[in-house]
Amino acid sequence: MRVRRFADELKEAAVERFLTSDLSLSAVAEQFGTTRYSVANWVKLAQSRGEVKKPKPHLVAAATPTDERSASEKLRLIISAGALSEEQLGEFLRREGLRDGDLERFRTEALGGLEGKVHSAQDRRQIQELERVNAKQAKRLREAEVLLELQKKVQELWGAKDDDTTRE
Numbered sequence: 001m002r003v004r005r006f007a008d009e010l011k012e013a014a015v016e017r018f019l020t021s022d023l024s025l026s027a028v029a030e031q032f033g034t035t036r037y038s039v040a041n042w043v044k045l046a047q048s049r050g051e052v053k054k055p056k057p058h059l060v061a062a063a064t065p066t067d068e069r070s071a072s073e074k075l076r077l078i079i080s081a082g083a084l085s086e087e088q089l090g091e092f093l094r095r096e097g098l099r100d101g102d103l104e105r106f107r108t109e110a111l112g113g114l115e116g117k118v119h120s121a122q123d124r125r126q127i128q129e130l131e132r133v134n135a136k137q138a139k140r141l142r143e144a145e146v147l148l149e150l151q152k153k154v155q156e157l158w159g160a161k162d163d164d165t166t167r168e
Contacts, residue, residue: 006034011042018043019052022099074106 010032018028018039025036032039046052069077077096081103084092093100 004034006032006038012046014039015042015046015052022101071110075110078103078106078110 014028014032014034017023017031018025021028023031025039029036029039043052077098081089081092092098093103
């Protein structure tokens with residue numbers, strides 16, 4: 001396996017891009033031609049050496065969790081943002097504590113809901129658990145069916161009588 005070496009300037013640029021934008025580790029890694037694990041390690045190293053600058057103020061406000069918003073609130077945000085110009089949109093995002101990607105994610109969730117798709121991680125976990133339980137129950141049902149068939153065959157072979165031996 002070949003290990004790639006990256007210049008310190010490239011590492012610093014990747015760390016800076018990650019810390020000062022709303023891009024994910026994977027997105028930054030893709031831009032710099034590396035893996036998200038490498039970028040995460042570079043960020044940790046920069047933090048441990050105290051080289052990390054404070055993120056831009058609008059990113060601090062945008063770091064608030066947005067998944068706790070209700071579906072009606074997300075829909076209100078999508079509709080409100082749709083009527084704004086580019087300059088107004090930036091101010092709107094800061095005022096609402098959103099990132100650029102949040103509105104797109106809200107749109108995807110809304111369309112997915114209309115199409116019957118599930119997008120939340122909690123729903124996916126619940127579906128996986130239900131599928132696992134369903135598979136177990138289907139296996140048990142098949143086993144019970146096989147046992148019933150076997151009982152029928154035994155009764156056909158030995159007759160309908162229980163046992164001709166007498167008990168004493």
